[in-house]
Amino acid sequence: MGKVTIDGIEVEVQDGINIIEAAKVADVHVPHFCYHPSLTVVGQCRMCLVEVEGMPKLQAGCSTTVKDGMKIHVWNEKVEKARRGQMEFLLINHPLDCPICDKAGECPLQDYSFNYGSVESRYGEFKRTYPGMDRTAIGPHVVQNMNRCIHCTRCIRFCQEITGTNELAFFKRGAATEVGVFPGTPLDNWMSACVTDVCPTGALTTREFRFESRVWNLESVDSICNGCDVGCNIFIGYRNGQIFRYRPRVNPDVNDHWLCDYGRFSYERYDTDRVVVPKVRNDDDYLGISTWGEALDAIEKAVKSAGKIAAIASANMTKEEATLAKAL
Ligand code: SF4
Ligand code: SF4
Ligand code: FES
Incomplete structure (x- = not known):
C-alpha cells in the first residue's frame, strides 16, 4: 500500500495500480477511452493525460503506475487543455450522428464532447468517411458503423483476450485504418455482443436493440x-x-x-412465452378467457383442494420463483 494525493485528496492505494484506478479510490474520474479494467493497457487514445508533480510532461493515467507519495492533478488547466486538444483530434472525423445514434445518452464520446468539445471546428476539410460501412452486420448480433469508430481497439482486445477468438482486427493503414472481420469469419462467438458494451462510441451496436428505444426513455x-x-x-x-x-x-x-x-x-x-391473457377451465370443461383475479382464484382453489403438491425447481428459476416454490 502507498499514499498518493489526487487533486488534493490523499488516499491509500494498492501498489502497482494505475492512476485511473487510484483516482477511483479518491472518487475522481479520469476521462479515458481505450483503457478498460479487464483488458490490457495500450495507452493509445491519450484522453487520460494527467499531471504528475515532478514529471515534466503530462502522463497517461492508464499506463502510469502509482508510487508512494505521488501528487497527481486530474482536473487542472494544463490537463484540461490537453483533453480539449485530444477531443478536437477525435472529433475531426466523427460524424454529427448523436440524434440518430443508439449510443447517445450513455456515450463517453458524447459526454466528453459536452465537457471538452469545441462548439466550432477549425477543420474546414471534408471528414473522413468509410463509404458503405455505416451499417455492416459483422456478426449475428453486432452491427458496425465504422464512421463512428475512434480506433480505441477495445473490441479487438476483447476478442483477443477474453474470448480468444480473434475475429476482429485493424485493416488498412493510417487515416484509412478500419476495424473489421476476416473474410468468411464473422464475429460469432458466445459473448460477441460484449463488444458493444466495451465500445465507447456507437460504432458497435446490437441488432436486437438497434433503434428500439432511446436509452433515456428506459428504466x-x-x-x-x-x-x-x-x-x-x-x-x-x-x-x-x-x-x-x-x-x-x-x-x-x-x-x-x-x-x-x-x-x-x-x-x-x-x-x-408469456401468459398475457389468462384462461380458466370451467366445470363444463370449457376453457374461457378470464380476468387475472378469476385465474388466481382458480389456482388457489386447485392448490387448496390438492392432496399433495410437487414443484419442479431448476437452476434457471429466478430467486423469487425459487423462494415461492420453497414456500409451497
Ligand atoms: S458515437 Fe457518441 S458521439 Fe458519436 S454519434 Fe454516437 S452518441 Fe454521438
Ligand atoms: S469499434 Fe468501438 S471499440 Fe472498436 S476500435 Fe472502434 S471505437 Fe473502439
Ligand atoms: S485511456 Fe490512457 S491512453 Fe487511452
Whole structure:
C-alpha cells in the first residue's frame, strides 16, 4: 500500500495500480477511452493525460503506475487543455450522428464532447468517411458503423483476450485504418455482443436493440440473468412493462464485465412465452378467457383442494420463483 494525493485528496492505494484506478479510490474520474479494467493497457487514445508533480510532461493515467507519495492533478488547466486538444483530434472525423445514434445518452464520446468539445471546428476539410460501412452486420448480433469508430481497439482486445477468438482486427493503414472481420469469419462467438458494451462510441451496436428505444426513455433495475445457473449480474432496461435489453452489471466474482449472448438476449422469451391473457377451465370443461383475479382464484382453489403438491425447481428459476416454490 502507498499514499498518493489526487487533486488534493490523499488516499491509500494498492501498489502497482494505475492512476485511473487510484483516482477511483479518491472518487475522481479520469476521462479515458481505450483503457478498460479487464483488458490490457495500450495507452493509445491519450484522453487520460494527467499531471504528475515532478514529471515534466503530462502522463497517461492508464499506463502510469502509482508510487508512494505521488501528487497527481486530474482536473487542472494544463490537463484540461490537453483533453480539449485530444477531443478536437477525435472529433475531426466523427460524424454529427448523436440524434440518430443508439449510443447517445450513455456515450463517453458524447459526454466528453459536452465537457471538452469545441462548439466550432477549425477543420474546414471534408471528414473522413468509410463509404458503405455505416451499417455492416459483422456478426449475428453486432452491427458496425465504422464512421463512428475512434480506433480505441477495445473490441479487438476483447476478442483477443477474453474470448480468444480473434475475429476482429485493424485493416488498412493510417487515416484509412478500419476495424473489421476476416473474410468468411464473422464475429460469432458466445459473448460477441460484449463488444458493444466495451465500445465507447456507437460504432458497435446490437441488432436486437438497434433503434428500439432511446436509452433515456428506459428504466433500469438490477437483476440476475436466469439463462443458466451462473447467475450473471445484469441491468434490465424496460419501459411500460416491456423488456428492451439486458446489460452486464459488474461482479468480479461471477461475470466480471461480461454477459454471454444467450443470456443477453434471453429476455426475448418474455415477448413470446408469456401468459398475457389468462384462461380458466370451467366445470363444463370449457376453457374461457378470464380476468387475472378469476385465474388466481382458480389456482388457489386447485392448490387448496390438492392432496399433495410437487414443484419442479431448476437452476434457471429466478430467486423469487425459487423462494415461492420453497414456500409451497
Ligand atoms: S458515437 Fe457518441 S458521439 Fe458519436 S454519434 Fe454516437 S452518441 Fe454521438
Ligand atoms: S469499434 Fe468501438 S471499440 Fe472498436 S476500435 Fe472502434 S471505437 Fe473502439
Ligand atoms: S485511456 Fe490512457 S491512453 Fe487511452
